[in-house]
Amino acid sequence: IGTGVGSATWPMDALPTPEAVDWAALKNVPVVLITGSNGKTTVTRLVSGMMAAAGHVAGHTSTDGVLVGGELLEAGDFSGPGGARRLLRDPRVEMAVLETARGGLLRRGLAIDHADVALVTNIAEDHLGESAVYSLADLAEAKLVVARALGGTRPLVLNADDPALVDAGHALATWFSLDPEHPILADARRQGAPTATVRDGQVMLGHGERERPITPLSRIPITIGGAARYNVSNALAAALVGSLLGLDDAAIATGLAALTNSPTGNLGRLNAFEFGGLRLFVDFAHNPHGLTALMDMAQALPATRRLVVIGQAGDRDDQAIRALARTAWMGAPDRVIVKEMPSYLRGRAAGEVTGMLLDELRSLGAQEEQLDLAVGELQAARQALAWGRDGDLLLLTVHADRDTVLRFLQRLAAQQWTAGKPLPE
Structure with a gap:
């Protein structure tokens, strides 16, 4: 009965x-409750960090595990009801953040019937055709189920830069946008509602026509000084959630500054490495929406040459697989490594997914010397590093073997490896 510090639990055979x-x-x-197509885990970690900065014992669940007060209770995908139950029964928890994935919502519904704030980060084409979700509108409807836990009065934070969310709308909507002059934000200000945006390089929180600066983007590591626009959006979402929870501005700023681009900070999300003059990012980008954001960031950063590693799970349809290749090529990379992920074939034959990706890239004008094929993500990382030189920028999307790739990169960093040197076995 109850949750967190306000809970009590008894064995079934010893009920009082x-x-x-x-x-x-x-x-x-x-x-x-935090859901959306991309950015869920990052925003979950940001909000949890804000809670901790405000002096609370914060707990959160995500696709990487269940954590309380910074302690990992169990690793794994806990973005469904099982993770929520495990977290909310912990008597140490004073505030909680639940990453809420699409699959759990569709199969088992909401984990709880009361939330103080809910957030939908964005809606992107991913998993369409599964569980009777065939369009972005269907997906938006599925994600917006989190609003049912708000009791008709508590705030639902939505992204005004996302067309599907704007089209869906909601009576409880509280909006954030990268554009300080966005018409939806202008209308919210006239109505005296809370907003979040970025202005002159600063995260701004507003209430009605009054706006206040929280912290500059230069102090938010995950934004890469503003180049990672999608993480600027994630920071705005988190800041608005924190404010609606009643956290003070100092705690919000501290939480935004605390999440780093390291594997120990924001595991698997824009993890940054530098090997001499060679710059490398490891990211979970797994659909065209996420990859577009990553490629946009790469184009905003100075680089002599750019490389991207891409791959896709076999349960996506042919159109979605080819769309990923088109997205990568739109970022004008100098080289693309297509990776085979044997554990992600999901019913397709070996070489089928990579064959489609390579075929689409060639149809777009990629030359053979710009393309490479790797079996496994570690091999893809090794091929990328062997190609790279000082001044280059490498983007490694990782899914199946994330931890193996990160351990390899951390070992290289510890050995002070630099581009052009032989790679250790």
Whole structure:
């Protein structure tokens, strides 16, 4: 009964009588639900960091595990009801953030019936055709199920830069946007509603026509000084959620500054490495929307040459697989490594997915000397590093073997490896 510090749990064979329960001590702790196609885990970590900066014991669930007060209770994908149950039963938790994935929502519904704030980061073409979700509108409807936990009065944070969310709308909507002059934000200001945006390189929170600076982008590591626009958007979303929870501006700024681009900070999301003059990022980008954001960031950063590693799971349809190749090529890379992921074939024959990716790249004008094929993500990383030289920028999307690739890169960093040197076995 209750959640977090306000909870009590008993074995089924030792239930107390109602008179023996200290009902006055039972309560629900503040809970945030976070969903969306991309950015869920990053925003979950940001909001949890803000809670901790405000002096609370924060707990969160994500696709990487269940954490309380910075302690990893269990690793794995806990973005569904099982993770929520594990977290909210922990008597240390004073505030909680639940990453809420599409699959769990569609198969099992909401993990809880009361949330203090909910957020939908964005809606992107991914997993279409599964579970009767055939369009972006269908997907938006599925994600917006989180609003049912808000009781018709508590705030739902939405991205005004996302057309599917704008089209869907919601009576509880509270908006953020990268564009400070966005018409939706202008309308929200006139109505006296909370908003979040970026202005002159600063994260700004507003209420009505009044706006205040929270922190510059230069102090938010995951934005790469503003070059990673999608993480600027994630920072705005997190800041608005934090503000709606009643966290003070100092805690919000501290939380934004605390999440780093290292594997120990934001595991698998824009993890940055530098090997002499060679710059490399490891990211989970797994659909055209996420890869577009990554390629946009790469184009905003100075580089002599750019390389990207791409691959896709076999359960995506042919159109989605080819769309990933088109997205990569639109970023004007000098080289593309297409990776085979044997554990992600999901019913397709070996070479089928990589064959489609390579075929699409060739149809777009890629020359053979610009293309490479790797079996496994570690091999793809090795081929990328062997190609790279000082001044180059490498983008490695990783999914199946993330931890192996990150350990290899960390070993190279510890050995002070630099571009052009032989790679250790």
